[in-house]
Amino acid sequence: MTPLLVTIDGPAGAGKSTVSKRLAEALGYRYVDTGALYRAVALAALEAGVPPADDERLGALLATLSVAFAVVESQTRLLLNGRDIGGLIRTEEVSMMASAVSARPVVRSWLLDIQRGMGRDRAAVFEGRDMGTVVFPDAEVKFFLDASPRVRALRRYEQLKGPESQSLAQIEADMAQRDRNDSTRDIAPLRAASDAIVIDSSQLSIDEVIDLMKREVAGRGGLDTPAASGNRL
Numbered sequence: 001m002t003p004l005l006v007t008i009d010g011p012a013g014a015g016k017s018t019v020s021k022r023l024a025e026a027l028g029y030r031y032v033d034t035g036a037l038y039r040a041v042a043l044a045a046l047e048a049g050v051p052p053a054d055d056e057r058l059g060a061l062l063a064t065l066s067v068a069f070a071v072v073e074s075q076t077r078l079l080l081n082g083r084d085i086g087g088l089i090r091t092e093e094v095s096m097m098a099s100a101v102s103a104r105p106v107v108r109s110w111l112l113d114i115q116r117g118m119g120r121d122r123a124a125v126f127e128g129r130d131m132g133t134v135v136f137p138d139a140e141v142k143f144f145l146d147a148s149p150r151v152r153a154l155r156r157y158e159q160l161k162g163p164e165s166q167s168l169a170q171i172e173a174d175m176a177q178r179d180r181n182d183s184t185r186d187i188a189p190l191r192a193a194s195d196a197i198v199i200d201s202s203q204l205s206i207d208e209v210i211d212l213m214k215r216e217v218a219g220r221g222g223l224d225t226p227a228a229s230g231n232r233l
Helices: 016-027 034-048 055-062 092-101 105-118 131-135 149-160 168-184 206-219
Strands: 005-009 030-033 067-072 075-080 124-128 141-146 197-200
Touching: 005 016, 005 131, 005 206, 016 030, 016 124, 016 206, 030 034, 030 105, 034 055, 034 067, 034 075, 034 092, 034 105, 034 124, 055 105, 067 105, 092 168, 105 124, 105 131, 124 131, 131 141, 141 206, 149 168, 197 206
Parallel strands: 005 124, 005 141, 030 124, 141 197
Antiparallel strands: 067 075
């Protein structure tokens, strides 16, 4: 079995996190949530009161930050300057700020080297929005996971549901705005790489999506199971 670099891009709510984690587990690979890195920067900017469009202040803030994944009590944790921030970065406020800061060249440049360093040894599944187009254009297997806007909003609603959570309509509106921001930005807009395998998960179970992905990985020599064919699933 050849260690491969696998990228999974796509919009919010398409199921990337769940699928990426389970695919990495099935392959025995490391799982890297690159969106969490942008959320870490977003949280730091919010806490410091730095506007996302202020590149000078963002650059100064980045110079003070250390972002890393660490295994703590058998769980992978995201550390910002040594602080576990996993429970703080999944709010809609942080999501919108992450979308804004991710469009800033100063932020993307700062995180680019960090992400490429994490993928140097291959044998990893990277989840994000520009993994296959910008960060790892040479990845052996690239997926673009999508779903209809309504399905994605419902999934996020169920994920965030609680006494103080947003309504489904609010989540759908925020998600639509984030889609516009991500797909129209000048720097690394959200899109499928030309050689990505596009999967619409609207009517598929998680197991079905993972099975399709595993067969594609097998076809590249990364898993000893029958290979799938085609470039759109």
